[in-house]
Amino acid sequence: MYKLLACCSMASGISLQPKMVQASLGVQKQGNGHCTNVPRNVNLEKLQNNYLFPEISKRELQHLDKYPSAKVISLGIGDTTEPIPEKISLSMANYAHALSTAEGYRGYGAEQGNQVLRKAIAETFYKNVLIRDQEVFVSDGSQCDISRLQLLLGSKVTIAVQDPSFPAYIDSSVIIGQAGDFQDKTGKYQNIVYMQCGPENNFFPDLTTTPRTDIIFFCSPNNPTGHAATRKQLQQLVEFARDNGSIIIFDSAYAAYITDDSPKSIFEIPGAKEVAIEISSFSKFAGFTGVRLGWTVVPEELLFSSGFPVINDFNRIVCTCFNGASNIAQAGGLACLSSEGFQRNRTTECLLENSQAICSVIDYYKENTKILVNTFASLGLKAYGGVNAPYVWVHFPGLKSWNVFAEILEKTHIITVPGSGFGPGGAEYIRVSAFGQRERIMEASWRLEKLISNEKALFNSVENKE
Amino acid sequence: MYKLLACCSMASGISLQPKMVQASLGVQKQGNGHCTNVPRNVNLEKLQNNYLFPEISKRELQHLDKYPSAKVISLGIGDTTEPIPEKISLSMANYAHALSTAEGYRGYGAEQGNQVLRKAIAETFYKNVLIRDQEVFVSDGSQCDISRLQLLLGSKVTIAVQDPSFPAYIDSSVIIGQAGDFQDKTGKYQNIVYMQCGPENNFFPDLTTTPRTDIIFFCSPNNPTGHAATRKQLQQLVEFARDNGSIIIFDSAYAAYITDDSPKSIFEIPGAKEVAIEISSFSKFAGFTGVRLGWTVVPEELLFSSGFPVINDFNRIVCTCFNGASNIAQAGGLACLSSEGFQRNRTTECLLENSQAICSVIDYYKENTKILVNTFASLGLKAYGGVNAPYVWVHFPGLKSWNVFAEILEKTHIITVPGSGFGPGGAEYIRVSAFGQRERIMEASWRLEKLISNEKALFNSVENKE
Numbered sequence: 024m025y026k027l028l029a030c031c032s033m034a035s036g037i038s039l040q041p042k043m044v045q046a047s048l049g050v051q052k053q054g055n056g057h058c059t060n061v062p063r064n065v066n067l068e069k070l071q072n073n074y075l076f077p078e079i080s081k082r083e084l085q086h087l088d089k090y091p092s093a094k095v096i097s098l099g100i101g102d103t104t105e106p107i108p109e110k111i112s113l114s115m116a117n118y119a120h121a122l123s124t125a126e127g128y129r130g131y132g133a134e135q136g137n138q139v140l141r142k143a144i145a146e147t148f149y150k151n152v153l154i155r156d157q158e159v160f161v162s163d164g165s166q167c168d169i170s171r172l173q174l175l176l177g178s179k180v181t182i183a184v185q186d187p188s189f190p191a192y193i194d195s196s197v198i199i200g201q202a203g204d205f206q207d208k209t210g211k212y213q214n215i216v217y218m219q220c221g222p223e224n225n226f227f228p229d230l231t232t233t234p235r236t237d238i239i240f241f242c243s244p245n246n247p248t249g250h251a252a253t254r255k256q257l258q259q260l261v262e263f264a265r266d267n268g269s270i271i272i273f274d275s276a277y278a279a280y281i282t283d284d285s286p287k288s289i290f291e292i293p294g295a296k297e298v299a300i301e302i303s304s305f306s307k308f309a310g311f312t313g314v315r316l317g318w319t320v321v322p323e324e325l326l327f328s329s330g331f332p333v334i335n336d337f338n339r340i341v342c343t344c345f346n347g348a349s350n351i352a353q354a355g356g357l358a359c360l361s362s363e364g365f366q367r368n369r370t371t372e373c374l375l376e377n378s379q380a381i382c383s384v385i386d387y388y389k390e391n392t393k394i395l396v397n398t399f400a401s402l403g404l405k406a407y408g409g410v411n412a413p414y415v416w417v418h419f420p421g422l423k424s425w426n427v428f429a430e431i432l433e434k435t436h437i438i439t440v441p442g443s444g445f446g447p448g449g450a451e452y453i454r455v456s457a458f459g460q461r462e463r464i465m466e467a468s469w470r471l472e473k474l475i476s477n478e479k480a481l482f483n484s485v486e487n488k489e
Numbered sequence: 490m491y492k493l494l495a496c497c498s499m500a501s502g503i504s505l506q507p508k509m510v511q512a513s514l515g516v517q518k519q520g521n522g523h524c525t526n527v528p529r530n531v532n533l534e535k536l537q538n539n540y541l542f543p544e545i546s547k548r549e550l551q552h553l554d555k556y557p558s559a560k561v562i563s564l565g566i567g568d569t570t571e572p573i574p575e576k577i578s579l580s581m582a583n584y585a586h587a588l589s590t591a592e593g594y595r596g597y598g599a600e601q602g603n604q605v606l607r608k609a610i611a612e613t614f615y616k617n618v619l620i621r622d623q624e625v626f627v628s629d630g631s632q633c634d635i636s637r638l639q640l641l642l643g644s645k646v647t648i649a650v651q652d653p654s655f656p657a658y659i660d661s662s663v664i665i666g667q668a669g670d671f672q673d674k675t676g677k678y679q680n681i682v683y684m685q686c687g688p689e690n691n692f693f694p695d696l697t698t699t700p701r702t703d704i705i706f707f708c709s710p711n712n713p714t715g716h717a718a719t720r721k722q723l724q725q726l727v728e729f730a731r732d733n734g735s736i737i738i739f740d741s742a743y744a745a746y747i748t749d750d751s752p753k754s755i756f757e758i759p760g761a762k763e764v765a766i767e768i769s770s771f772s773k774f775a776g777f778t779g780v781r782l783g784w785t786v787v788p789e790e791l792l793f794s795s796g797f798p799v800i801n802d803f804n805r806i807v808c809t810c811f812n813g814a815s816n817i818a819q820a821g822g823l824a825c826l827s828s829e830g831f832q833r834n835r836t837t838e839c840l841l842e843n844s845q846a847i848c849s850v851i852d853y854y855k856e857n858t859k860i861l862v863n864t865f866a867s868l869g870l871k872a873y874g875g876v877n878a879p880y881v882w883v884h885f886p887g888l889k890s891w892n893v894f895a896e897i898l899e900k901t902h903i904i905t906v907p908g909s910g911f912g913p914g915g916a917e918y919i920r921v922s923a924f925g926q927r928e929r930i931m932e933a934s935w936r937l938e939k940l941i942s943n944e945k946a947l948f949n950s951v952e953n954k955e
Binding site (some may be wrong): 113198264340346350 | 524525531532536543566568569572574579583586588590598629630636640641642643645665666704733734736764779781790794809811815817818821
């Protein structure tokens, strides 16, 4: 009945896939499979590693297998831990319950998001920079919109990223086919411009030597370095984009953590609306990492080289490839931004002046951050970030980050994130997340102090390769 | 400060974009924009129309502008209207409320979905066909996973679709770059194989004349025709895919509406696990169109031509381009499938034997369907579908579907969907959705009877072009 296919040599035993993926999926062997004649997407073949955070989760599970009674503390993935303020959770609960009534039931909403929520986002975050309601597209999180923006842009554009940077920019670029081949020697993809950002340049690239690209991904406050670009830096960035006819994709997911007067939106910079898209999220200020809600702003002024408005194509992508964020999550988003919720106030430390509940959660994480910064400083390590972001970026000069990650995990049962997961620029760093319950942050601080101070030579003994 | 760019001739007045998009976004002119030097994605330039359903919404708004007091009845977009059973809505409400407590708070979940929900989906829908928990990926809806599957497959594969078919298959194919140029003469994209499905072939393509493609999108029960492929038809399809080394992407979003013994999953067909992916959804049986929850099954046995497991790449796409469905929606999905929820039972008319609440909502829509089928039959029109799906596919021989759509809207204030929105094979049809409150379905039926019987010559007078 079934014709024999010219079948693959790989089908019975020899594995092409990385072992990590195999393990995480529980795929032990491929002998029982059936080779279709469909070629694997060459872009996916070019991806070098598993996506960073699932890989770290896997390492954590392996550690727990080895030390079943270990009290692991995760300062790894930037995952919120504090409960959502009850006013907000109740608004979602009431919305969900009402779905069982004729009056409260709602089916499909607009793909672009609830109109009232779009308006509330525009008014709360962009009132002074005149973003229009219809330029705000509600999403299920900024990571998802990064891929939708890549679908919008296609494989022919060139991109630049900060190095280090959140891995989804590069990985989505590889998947859509922009990146070219990975070069083992440099740890970089051939067609991607890596803009080095480190303490040597105040975490801002030297734009005089940066080649032009169509697209510039820029995250501020930065994940992983925790650095918020200054107004002057962002002015330079916008000028650079305008001079080159580039589009900035600005990721402001951590804007609520800004303490100083760094801009919280790229649109605070004059001229930015004609060269920038902004992606953002409710995840990190409202604790919505699991609820899933974010937004993207595409100004009407932003045009492709032909004059065609970018917003029209983004609208088409959203309507075709997405069906709107969960209406329950959107009800929660609206509660966050209601008149009793919060309003932007750039003159106070807390972005969200009217909602003490939201502010106090942010303040809680910021206090955690201080504890961690002080811990590393007291140990004589250079720790960056932490002021305007919930991340601390710790330098281990001369060491390899996966080794530092492994050593810390082995000796203290603390999960961090190896900096090289964010690009070659992170090779000597680890990222430490300040999301966590206070007692666990204190315990982590204590364990780190004990490890590093009692074993001063430790990190020199880490095998210096990865 | 800003250098003058070699700017586009289109920037001040002449518009490249379809007027429809302009109107729906409120973009009136482009004169204030700034041309970047970023080229528009050529794939998006190839898209012919707006996405179908937003276009229909726009037509409805225009109609209401013209007839502000009209009582419009929508039998257009397949949007659920009946409340969610309270047990399910309460489970979401309780989950949402608990997010404000230390015990109930949850941050990021697994990108692939809650493990308990994956298991429940496998056990409820695939118990007899041995789908493993880890082969189930929870999504925010099948439309979203269609695009993620296209990201997985890339631009180099060839695809076939039923004609007519749900437009997201073709549109996502165009966006990713598989489709080639649109040909005005045929109304088809050059590189897509259109498998004609109509009453002349019992809505199943002649596979002896169908060219091989890498991918075959197949929707059963079909949207828009309402036809559920028989077991024999699906056996032929699986054999065809195996012979050709193709992958079937099987869309079973309407499986809960199957009344006869048509398969509810492609995996009921022996050999399918080695050639098929299945996408499905909670939307249409649990009223989750706005809540957003679906799933995709990728069997471990399914391999690319190199032997590399498709599931590994899909896992990577899900981890990189998606961050999991809303945890509140997932709690609702779990309630649908709980032991007090429902279990698959293929021997009864209703898929969901243990949940009277879910079953009675499905039965309600099915009763609506009968009313509409009878209405069209009594008027001497051929109406297909309706038995195994909430859609009725009505033939207007010799007429153009957008004209029929417009005439029905103008004369009866009823929204339908023009068949040509689903491909050239739908040119003489309209799709009528049976989702709706009973009294509105009755009222629609009455209006249609009045229109068609009292003005027998009406549809011959419709200008026969679009």
